Amino acid sequence: MKIASLEAIPLRIPFTAGGRSDAAVWGKADLQTADSLIVKVTTDTGVVGWGESFGFTAIPAVKVVIDSILAPEMIGRDAALIEKLMLDQQKKFHVFGRSGAFLFGLSAIDIALWDIAGRAAGQPVHQLLGGSDAVSLAAYASLIRYSDLELVRKNVRRALDSGFQHLKLHEIDFDCICAAREEAGDDVEIMLDVNCPWSVREALDMTARLRPLRPRWIEEPVWPPENYAALGGPAAMVEWRYFDLEAQLYGDAIIPKNGTMAVPQAPGLGLEPNADVIREYRLR
Known part of the structure; x- marks a missing residue:
């Protein structure tokens, strides 16, 4: 099962936070939108996995790294060899640092590959990683x-x-x-x-x-x-x-209820991004 394509999709979703925010690491004061970057990895067998990158104001840099450097390196590689693939990329690009845009991009791809592994096996990722009875x-x-x-x-x-x-x-x-x-x-x-x-x-x-x-x-x-x-x-x-996004990428699947978050039980990550949210909030 080979990686056939890899797409980095930036999103910008408005939110409210119960008042004016102060400036901090995530951006300027009174911030009213949340930027994120999701990654879609498709295999030659048609299995699709989704990942998401950390980044805040560095999202544009993460997208450039994925599109121009990481994606060309990974297309054609075996999607099942996750540990080897991640280690190879970390070693190859370690001169650019052990954090920042490269590691953020690799992390998103790593998540997507585990999603693919779970979907292919018909199991939630947490079962592939050792299992748990937590719901x-x-x-x-x-x-x-x-x-x-x-x-x-x-x-x-x-x-x-x-x-x-x-x-x-x-x-x-x-x-x-x-x-x-x-x-x-x-x-x-x-x-x-x-x-x-x-x-x-x-x-x-x-x-x-x-x-x-x-x-x-x-x-x-x-x-x-x-x-x-x-x-x-x-x-x-x-x-x-804790702020109120105008739209939820995964619907209410991971919204905490009474202070707890449900553990997805479907294959892979157990979540599917909402295509309408991607279409409406995608940055062009």
């Missing part, structure tokens, strides 16, 4: 950065009213984090993702201030992000970016 997973509402006390309170309440019992903030202001804890109460888990604003000393000082608020974890606390010696390793949940 749902806990999800946390990942709020954007507001840098505004009242907007933080409002959107914490909105997430709790939607059924979430785990929240992640992107706030870096201590008073905003306190406001979130006050609104959420003592029984709701709160995590922080601050996107590397502090030195190790600053992070230690802030951690001491935050300890009474009992954050489950503090994500990306230090600059540079590769300072692994300063970091720990928390247990994982599923992140759900």
Whole structure:
């Protein structure tokens, strides 16, 4: 089963987030659209797999890398040899870095190839990877950065009213984090993702201030992000970016309900992108 074609499809979908967002790593202040890049891999037997790339404002760069470099390398290769294919590409292009557009593009293709493997085998991908009897997973509402006390309170309440019992903030202001804890109460888990604003000393000082608020974890606390010696390793949940997209690429299949996300049980990834959403929101 060979890779016959590989298409990178950029999407831009409007969203609302319960108020004006602050500028952060995902883009400028008051951002009102979410960019994403999905990848369609088709085999010579007609099996189609779908993947999606991380990227935010780097989506145009990821698309260029896929279209001009990665796709030509992969067309004609055996779609079943996923591990070898990914390792070959990482070794060949490692001089361009171990993160950024190349790895984002490879990740999307990797997901699509696993989707193909699952569809070809007639099994969900999670069964191919060892199996699980889980039918749902806990999800946390990942709020954007507001840098505004009242907007933080409002959107914490909105997430709790939607059924979430785990929240992640992107706030870096201590008073905003306190406001979130006050609104959420003592029984709701709160995590922080601050996107590397502090030195190790600053992070230690802030951690001491935050300890009474009992954050489950503090994500990306230090600059540079590769300072692994300063970091720990928390247990994982599923992140759900908490804003209201104008359209859902996968319908309601992966929208959390009461703070949990259903585990797809159909073959492959168990999801099929909505062709109408792709057609309407595709960037030309």
